[in-house]
Amino acid sequence: MLPPASRPEPPTRTRWKILLLLLLISIITYIDRVNISVAARQMMPSLGLSEMQMGPIFSSFVLGYALFQIPGGWLGDRWGARRVLTLAVIWWSIFTGMTAIAPALPLADLVGIMGSLMVVRCLIGVGESAALPNFNRAVANWHPPQERGLGIGITIGGIGIGSALTPPITAWIMVNYGWQTAFYAAGGLGFAIALLWYWYATDYPRQHRGVNEAEAVLIEGSEEHDQSTDLGRVPWKAMFQTPTVWWLVLSYTCLGYVAYVYM
Structure with missing residues (x-):
């Protein structure tokens, strides 16, 4: 048996803390995506909108989301998941909060309340389009091949958690503080998570102050992590x-198609 001083240092577990932050971002992604479907119950009578008018407002999110997913992934490859996810979460959090004031924006004078909400929701989709591609990038950078399936599974699990949490939380906020507050709260939470991610995360393990040599070697078991490749x-x-x-x-x-129809 090796003496205590000669035993190899065990790997730190910083990669799992990074994964926890990715899970939080995934959860807020779906809170900001789904909350309008709950808030619509108060929004429609308050703003004089019908269920038929709410349909295009819901769909406008998907337009921005679909058009910018490839650019969102490209930006992650070019600038790194740390910066891109930070900017993306801040972007869609701002517009989530702006959903509450969209009917009062000058834009509403030009395109109407419905049009103003459609533009804001589309811009939320633009921001959220960068989430999934950069989740994959971050997990690939921070986990060895044998852990990536679990890492992606945990991160994507935020979709279900966020979707499950949104209806009761949003409904409670609406009943007690109004539908506008539900969007302000979701936007503020996303902004806080974005700042936490930027403060703690790095693009690569060796850039992180909390990663020791053993964990870096564990993660860099394949040439994929060679930043100079x-x-x-x-x-x-x-x-x-x-x-x-x-x-x-x-x-x-x-x-x-099936997921978005029944989600």
């Missing part, structure tokens, strides 16, 4: 000419 240009043409890619796109399109 040049991966070359993305073979976009070859990708788009591969039938498997299009089958994956089609299958996920069908999955997404």
Whole structure:
């Protein structure tokens, strides 16, 4: 048996704290996405909107979300998940809060209350589009291959947690403080989580003050974590000419349709 001084230092567990922050971001992502479906009960009589008018307001989120997912992932590859997630969460938190005042914005004089809400919701979708791609980037940077499935599973688990928490919490806030406060509270919570993420997270383990050599070596068990590795240009043409890619796109399109219809 090795003497205590000769025993290897056990790995720190900073990567799991990073994962916890990703889970919190995932939860607030879906709180800010789903809360309007609960708040709509008070919004409609307050703003004179019908259920038919609320439909396009709900859908406008998905427009911004779909159009900017690829740019959101590209920005994460270029600038790192730490900065991109921070800016993305702050962005959509601001517009979540602005949902409460969208009917009073000067924009409402130009396009009406419905149009103003559609623009704000679309901009929330633009911000949230960067979430999932950068979750994957952060987990890949912070976890060895044998932990990535668990890491992604925990992070994506925030979708269900956020969706489950939103109705009772939003309803309670609405009943006691009004529907506008529900959006202010969600936006403020997201802003706080964004600042916490920026303060604690780094793009790579060796940049973090809380990671010891043993944990860094554990995470960097593959060449994927070598920051100096040049991966070359993305073979976009070859990708788009591969039938498997299009089958994956089609299958996920069908999955997404069902998920958004019934969520």
